[in-house]
Each structure stands twice: as C-alpha cells, then as structure tokens.
Amino acid sequence: MRPSFILAAILSTTAAAAIAQTATPPAQKPAATKSAAIHPAAAKGDAPEIGTFGFDMAGRDTSVPPGDDFFDYVSGTWVKNTQIPADRSSYGMFHKLQDLSREQTRTILDEQMRQAGSKSGDFYASFLDEAAVNAKGVAPVKPWIAAIKAAPTKEALAAEAGRMERRGVESFFGTYVNQDDKDPETYAVVFGQAGLGLPDRDYYLKDDAKLAANRTAYQAYLAKMLTLAGEADAEARAAAVMKLEHDIAEAHWSRVDSRDADKVYNKMTFDELAAKAPGYDWAGYFKAAGIPTDAPLIVAQPSAFTGEAKVWADAPLPVLKDHLLLRMLSSYARYLPKAFDDTRFAFYGTELAGTPEQQARWKRGVDLVSSQIGEDLGRVYVARYFPPESKAAADALVRNIIAAMGERLKKLEWMAPETKQKALAKLAAFTPKIGYPDKWRDYSALEIRRDDLVGNVARANEFEFQRNLNKIGQPIDRGEWFMTPMTINAYANPTMNEIVFPAAILQAPFFDPKADPAVNYGAIGVVIGHEISHHFDDQGRKYDATGKLTDWWTPQDVERFKTFTDRLVAQFDAYEPLPGQHVQGALTLGENIADLAGLTVAYDAYQLSLAGKKPPVLDGTTGQQRFYLGYGQVWRTKYREPALRQQLLSDPHAPGMQRTDTVRNIDAWYDAFGARPGQKLYLTKDQRVRIW
Template identity: 40%
Template sequence: MWKRVVFVSLLAAVCFAQHSGIDRTSLDPTCKPCQDFWRYANGGWLDKNPIPARFPSWGPASVLSENTRANLRGILEAAKGTKAGDVYAACMDTAAIDAAGVKPLQPYFDRVAAIGSAKELSAGLVAAQSVTGVGPFTLQQLGDLKNSKDIILYVDSGGLSLPERDYYFKDDARSKQIREEFVKHVARMLELAGTQPEAAAAQAQTILAFETKLADATKTAVQRRDIPAMYHKVDFAGLTAMAPDFDWKLLFNELHLSTSAPINVTEPEFLKRFNQQLTSESLADWKTWLRWRLLTGSAGRLAKPIFDENFHFRSTVLTGVTEQQPRWRTCVGMADGSVGEELGKLYVDKYFPPQSRQRAKDLVENLRVTLGEQIQGSEWLAADTKRNALLKLKAFNSKVGYPDRWRDYSGLKVDAKSYFENAVASYRFERAYQMSKIGKPIDRNEWEMTPPTLNAYYNPLMNEIVFPAGILQPPFFDGQGDDATNYGAIGAVIGHEMGHGFDDQGSQFDAEGNMKNWWTPADLKSFTTRAGCVVEQYDTLDLGDGAHHKGKLVVGEAMGDLNGLKLAYRAYHRALKGKEAPVIDGFTGDQRFFLAFARVWGSQTRPEAVQLQTNTDPHPIAKYRAIGTLQNMPEFRKAFECQGTDKMVRVDEKQCSLW
C-alpha cells in the first residue's frame, strides 16, 4: 500500500569512455533547450516512434520492457515440465479456453444463485474472496506501522470496478462518458455470461448504483496518502463491531487465521458503510453485484468474447488503446505473476551476470555516501534531525538484482492444460503464503517484486531500496558510456528511490521502519513548507486537454525526482574528483548529464491515459517529471545558459529544494 514504485534502470561505470551515450538523432535541434528541454532531448525519437496501438504510452522504458518480455518468452517456451512452463502453456491454449466459455465460473455462479439468507451471503462473499480476491474489501499482510517488526492483517476498502472513487461522482464530460460506457460494458459482460439482454441492462444500472454507495464511503487517492489517518489498529472484537452483520469468524477460518491476530482497518467508515449495505440492500442486489465481481475479476482468464469485451472497456475506453497485446505477452505476465521467482531464477541465470550485480551495488553505495554528505551539509536541519536522518540512511537495506533465497513453489499444483484452474490455484497459494506471515516477525530478506521486473521501489516499513535485475540493463545503462550519462539516467533514478525515504510519506518513518516523528518542530514546519512548494508547482503545470496534476497526490514522486536528480548531480561531480569533464560529441559533462535524465522520461502518453493517470496515480506524467524537476535545478540553467524569463526556469523565489 505504501511502497513506492517508479520505472528505473541501474548500472554504473566509473571511467571516461569514447562516446557520450547521447544519440543526436533522438534530439530535436529545432527546439530550444531552455524553452522545452523534454522536446529538445526527445523530439527526434518521439517523431520516429509514435505510440503503438497496443500501448497507452511509449518510450525507452517501453522498449526495454518489450525486449525483456521477449527474453522471458524464449525461456518459457523452453521450460516445458516446469511450473513456469506449465502455467505459460495452459495460458497459450486459447482453443481450450474458448471451448470452455464461461463454464469454469459456473460452480461459483451456482453458489451465488443458491444464497438465500444474510448468513449465506457472508459465506458467498468469503467464497468469492477465495477465487480471485474479489469482494467489498481487500486483505493483505504488512508490517505494523508503529511496530514494523510484526506482520499484521490489513483490512482495506474495495469492491469498486472503476479505477478510483471519484469516477462515480465527477460531473465533467469525460467522467460521465466513462460511467455510461461502464454500464454498457457491464450489460454486455452479463449477456456474454448468459443473462438475457433486458435483465442485463437493468442489472448493470443496479451494479453502478451499488458501487456508488460503496465509493461514497471510500477515501480519495489524495486522502489515502495521509498515512496516520490510515492506521486504526483493532482486535477481532473491534473489527466485528465495525461490521457486526458480516461473519468475520468464517472469513478468518477460511484464511486459517486466529481471532487473536492483530488487525489494522485502514478505512473504518468504509467498513461501516459495508455493514449498512449488508442490511439495507436487497439480497437480490447483493447477488447481482457478487456475480458481476466474479465475472469481471476472472475476465482475463475466460473465452475470447469476454476477454475482448473486458479489453474494450479496461484498455480502449479508459486508456485509448485499440489493439490487444499478442497472446504470448499476456501469458508471460501470467507466469511471472504465478511463479515469479522460479521464472526469475531462470532469467538471471541467462541474462544477469554476477559482475553486473556487483557494479550496481557499488553505484548504490556511492549514491548513499553522497546523500549522507547532503544531509550533513544541510543549512536548515537541526543537529538532532540530522542525526536521525543519518541513522535512517545508514540503516537503508539495499537489494540488487535478485533475492539471496528463492521461493519454494513445491506446494503449488498447476498443469499445462487448465488455465482457469491454474489461476485460482496460484491465487490461493499466494494468499495462503501471505496470510501465514501474520503474527510472525518480518522477513527482511523477502522481495516485493520478481527479478525480471522493470521497476524499483522504496519500502518505508522495511527501510529498503530494491532494484530487480530486469532494470539493470541497457538502454538506460551504457557500459561504454561516460559517467555523465550514467549518473544522469541511472544515478537519478537510484537517488529517486533513496529520496523516498525522506519525502512527505517516507519522512514519517524512522530507521527501523516505524511510523515515528524524528523531526524537531521547527524542522518539520520547514520541511512541510518545502514540500508545499512542490505541491504548488505541480498543481499549476498545464498538461493540456483539460488535464491537471493533483499536487497533493504526486508530491511524493515529484520530491523523489527532484531529490534524486540533485543527489545524482552531486554524486557525478564527486566521481570527477575535481577533474574537468571532457566535451564529447559537442556536449559538456553537465549537458550530457541533463540530457540523459530527460531521456529517462522520454515517453509520450495518450490523452485518455493521461486523464486516468492524473486521477489515480501518484506519479506525474513522464514529460513533466523531466520539465518540473529541471525547472528547480540552477545547475541545469547554468549548463544551457538559460535566462530567467525562459520556460525551463522558475524564478529564484519559487524554486523548490529539500536539502
């Protein structure tokens, strides 16, 4: 719920090389760098690489992602007889999937149809949770926010089919259109599952009204960033008191949990609304909604007509994507999601040599040392706050490449023929594994991502930064490139993850991963003011087409970008050891550094996907991650000789900075 993720890549070189790593054909020389540096750095590439019909956005990270998936495909097609190979093969057997139609769901539909009382409704909701995790609330295990060494159960809001609660209420034309399309989509899906057209249309309206009531008691994406407000630790009696009409004992029995298990309810008001609907909504409406949730939660594993309709709404309506991915790509994702560490071991054995891991570790350590120097040199932090910040930095647990201990999947039963059954088995296996951790000490060696993942994260509860093998490869790192491009691209994104330890959320956790205030009152006030600068900046960025960032939603990621780039710049100059960087391909070292950073965010995004991202995602749009960050860098202004009136420059009194 609170781990931070961002597309990054990671490798390092510490010597000068003979080429810059900057492809001049990717530039747009007709655009002035001080007016729109993102376009200047990426325009040539963007003009030659329009967004493919299969994607909501496209950029260098997308190219790397496709190359990695192609490598995984080759591994899986040669992995017959393994669990990963069986999951992939069953997913690829579309003839069998299409022949089955909706039959795999029929036993669950029959159980819903047989519900005849409130008690049986609880049993039906528990049963649905065991298929795909669908239900009016979500369950997960996480460290206790105030005692992160202990794993507890989190009961969170859920039950919504639209991307975020505001989609049920906003009155703008786009939101209204999405709700209209949603009702049509639900009706078509129900028809494909055997409901008569007239009944399906009526049930679709019922489902929208039902979910709107749940959404009304759900917090917004911005409200959910208030971590202390998401912490309400209770015992089993306290949980039951919030929703007394639901059979919690039945659920705990299904999860093999003791009623003595510690619990955090993230949104108590939501649970109270859930309980209210248990008694105020008709049994028929509950059954209609539950049948729908089973159907939509399983749509990706059913016959082509249902798969296609699900794609139409989830991808075309919401993100503007008009063409489906090839089947093999879907099945690579299925294998990674089911047995990711088995597949990951095969991947690193073939594509990730040990020396790459060590070089990445060395770069991470160099950034850590530089961040310590930044903190120590801060002019506004009090001595006590500096000491606590340095303790937290020293305690950072850096994980690079892959786990030192691999998951054991021997208890998972899958085969090469039963795709739907494999998916259910994988979900149940993973849920049992996660729930078994509750009440036990936290395992700090575990990973939240699989090795082939092209991403990275900071987890405040573990105080760890994690960089899977999937991102430790070209094109973001060039082993023959110079320090400037490596630090500008990879160093900035490593610094971004480190910066999350001190953003608006990470700053609320101490070195042990506990939610605890370690700031002096004066320093906390100053920090809040500095964070507010970033909020104001992103609130006012014009994205076009009526879209705007929510500054309070993206502040953590925007702070991570700014802190990360400033850290990488300082680390780059630290690596120079006082020497002058050479001019390569006509660019100074600092110019190459900033060009490499802008290339990391050289993605373009469809308007529909922009609307979705700005409503739901704490990450700013890629273009504005480059522009917004560089506007706060005096070093960028100097490198390209920008003037105070240029668009890439914020006036001094509006420039944002943390350290």
C-alpha cells in the same frame, strides 16, 4: 490489494499496468535472442547500446530552447517520429525495457514448455492454448457462479466473498499481510477499501462529460459480461450494480488521504472492526478467507468501512450477489473464452486507456506467469541476463549515491541537529537489494496443470494468499522481494528501510556499463536516488531507522519541510497536460519530492565519481549536460489521451513530461543549459524548490 509501499516505486501499479497492458481493474492484483544483444554487459566491443555515449542525440528537438521545455528539447523529435504501438496506451523507455524483458522471459518459457514438470512452462502453455480455453467455455467458473447465486443470506454471501478473496477477487474490501507500521517486527493483516470496477471514486462522483461517458460504457460492460455468462435481465441488473458501486464510491476516501501514513494506520481487534463496520458478517468472511480472528488488524480507511458496511446492509441480496459475480467475471475474463477477454479489453483497454488492440497472447502469457510465480522464472532469468559485473557496477552506484545523500543530510541548514543525526542513522541502516533475492521462493506445493488455466490462476492466487497468512506470528522475512527480477520498476519499502532494484531495470537506457558515466548517473543514478529519498519524502520521513512509523522530527523541522513541499505542490498543480485537467500536486507530492531529491543526490554522486577530473566533451556536450540528458531520456513517453487522463485522475506519479521538467529547480541545470529569465521553465533562485 497491494502493499502501500509499492506507491513509493518509480512507477505506480497504474503506470506499471499500462506498461504491461494487462488492463487490470485497479482493485485487482496485476524467438531466441543472443545474449550479446540482450544485456549490454554481455555485449562485444565498447559501444554503448544507445548513441555514441548512451544518449539518443537524434531524438532531441534543438529548435526548442531547453529553458522553455526541457522535455521537448530532449525528446521532441523522438515524440514526433514515434508511433505508439497499436497494443499500447502509451510508449516510452519503460515500455522499451518491458519489451526487452518480455522477449528475454519468453525465451525461457519457450524452453520450459518443452521440459517435463516445469511449473512455469505448464502455466504458460495453459494460457497459450486458446482453443482449449474457448472449448471449455464458462465451465471452469460455473461452480463459483452457482455458489454465489445459491447463497441464501448475506452472511452466506460474505463467506463466498472470503473464498473469492483467496482466489484473487476483491469484493467490498481488500486485504493483504504486511509489517505493522508501528511495530515493524510483527506482521499484521491490513484491510483497505475496495469494491469499485472503475479506477477511482471520482469516476463515479465527478460531474464531467468524459467521466460520464466512462460510466455509461462501464454499465454496458457489466451488462455484456452478465449476458456472456448466460444471465437474464442483464441491463437492469448491471444498472443496479452500477448504483451499488456509486454508493460505495461515496464512502471511499480520496487518494490523497489514502497515501497519508498516519491517517491509514488504524489498529483494531476483530471485535473493534466488527463494531466499526456493523452490518457485514466479518466472522463468516474471516473464516472463509482463512484469516485468524486473533491476528493484528490495521484498517486503512475506517470511515469508508463504516460506509461500505452500511451499503452492504442496505442493499438487496440479489444486487450484492451480482456485484460479487461481476467482480469474479471481470477478474477472470482473461482466462475465459475469447468473448469475455475481448469484452474486458474493449472497456479497460480501449475505453479507459485508448488502446486500439489487445496485445499478442504470448505477451500476456509472459506477464501472467511472471506475476503469478515470477520467482520460478527469476532464477533462470538472472543466470542468463544479469551477469555478476552488472550487479557489481550497480552495487557501486548505489553506494556512491547513498554516500552523496549522507553528505547532503550533513550539510542541511534547515534541519535540527538532533533530527539530522537520526536521519543519518536511518540512511546508515538502509538495506539495498540489487537484482534478485538471495533466497528463491519455493513453489513445490503449488499444483499447476497444463490443461487448467482458470484452476492454475486460482491455485496460484490461493497459494500466495496463504503464503502471506502464514507469516502471521512469524519473524519478519527481511529477504522477501515484492517485485520479480523481470520487473521494470524499483521500490522503497519504509517498514523494511530498504531500496529494491530488480535486474531488468538495470539495462539500457537506464543503465549501460559501456555508456558515459554521466548518462548512467542521470538515468539509473536518479532512479536510485529517487528510491533512497522516498524514505525522506512527506510520508517516508515518518518512519525511523527501524522502519517504525513514529514522530522523530522536531515540530519545527516538520513545519520547515512543509514550506518546501507546499511550494512543490503549487508548482505541479499549475501544470495542465490536458485542457482543464491539471496534475494533482498533493497526490503526486511524494514522487515529485523523490524526483527532485534523486536529481540532486545523483548529480552530487556523479561529481564525486569524477574525483576532481574534468569530463570530456562528447558530441558537443559536457558531462554536466549529459547527466541531465540521461535523466530526460528515461522519461521519454508518448500518451494516448484517455491514458493520460486516467493517469492525471488516479496516479500518484506525474506524466513523464512534467517529471522531466523537474530540472527547473536545480541550479546545476541552469549552469548546464543556460536557461534565462523570460523562458517558460525559468525560476529565480528563490523560486526554485530545494529540499535536500
């Protein structure tokens, strides 16, 4: 399980996985180039990387009025001329940067493979040696298979589940260590619902023809995995596991309920958890996983735990064994012989996301090492690709946008003065983290062997699991990062009251020191504003300046805020990217609030940066127009239909098309592009949603 704050990122784990194309089930974790061509700040000359001022003018479709479809106006020709690569389920500017980051990281790893004692180099080499992986067959996981099959009782199997959790395999429940939301100076063990191989409970429960086809394909996938592992009677056993997961899905909470910070905060003792979810051997699980029973516990979905524990208690032991066996095989298929890897990709990559081809092995190897021991690479990456001038420029942007947010808060008419002062205090207490951590993670105790891919993955997972358990009872590590410098993403962490921007996202088209400031403010500026405003969205607003989950708004403020957010939910509910399938306004609310606020405060910051000067007209565009073009360029995305369907069903972020059209709520956008009554995006002033 990932910490819940990662849902307050510019991209969720689902979308980030689509970029990385690792096709990880939702319950699981996730040639030399000249530096002048790799980072704009290191480039020669004065030209921006994209277009004449940082925006691709040729990508527009000017036959489409901006007031009818701003996404098409900004990106319509780009969409028509862009082919989604065969190894992608979607393609856009985030993917463009992911490709760049991978190439950069590959250069480092190719060098490190030639260095004796390099953990990253040896890990990468162990993945690239496909012949060795194929030659070993299933031998690396045979001891795990034997232990699962030999478990004589459900109690023994729960202990095996605890051991598999340490290796990165979730079974019925998932766990991680995070700050206690109501006591943010203390670490707690957080438990969340798990146990499903399909992306969401709706895949099991909804009466929908496409989802029914997904279910049929998933059951066939389970059967094939059992067959590849040498197991008999695979089809009947897969059907039984499918029925088991259906029962688990019936106990699961919805994603909308699971993003509610108040609902998912349920602090318990070990004894209270055992009483809440009887029928599961929690003592055996905790002991095997190494979780101290006296640690503070938070259970995200208590009724789901009650329901899942009952499913466990009622299910036959052989079916439970098969479920854990299949969870392990699915998690480790990428590190097993090609037949396992291909089978896994055929389902998660092609069936669920529509991706025709598996990505090149080197790309997947880069992603693996980056995700498992990324800070081992990060130090080199930053030194090579993130020069001090880029960090300084990003720092200045962040300061400007925080200042603009402060001015917005001061002028709010709907917020009570006492709440406003607390909001300003929260903003003043922000910790921005730019580029990379001040202190790098120490991997010296982690054993990595060039000839042991499965062992490397298992040991890296156990190393990270134990590193997190070791936090319990210790002071909060406020310097910790939850993304690597090579990550194309950013996040807001409410319990730390921080905003975090990895080095890799601070590149064109998001940020280019040589681009026109309007484009930078519209692109990375809005991303920065997005993350700042997450601390004031419908969930982030519940955390105070210290990171504590508490009621610090007046009831009247909450009610007024809800009138705005209800209108935003309705606005996004009306979008229908696929026939019969709408954006879920309630699920995507936090991200939609953040986009709206990010646009608002970044535009204010851009105006402040002009210091009263009128920006030049460039290629026939005003500064005001270039700001919104920069924003639209970031969200250029083209989807395969299955990937878009999956995003609409399970992702807390709206698709790029609808995120682009958020501009319809901004008065300055109407001034810039002249949208008028009768056009599809046009909203009267009283219909426009204004929060901050």
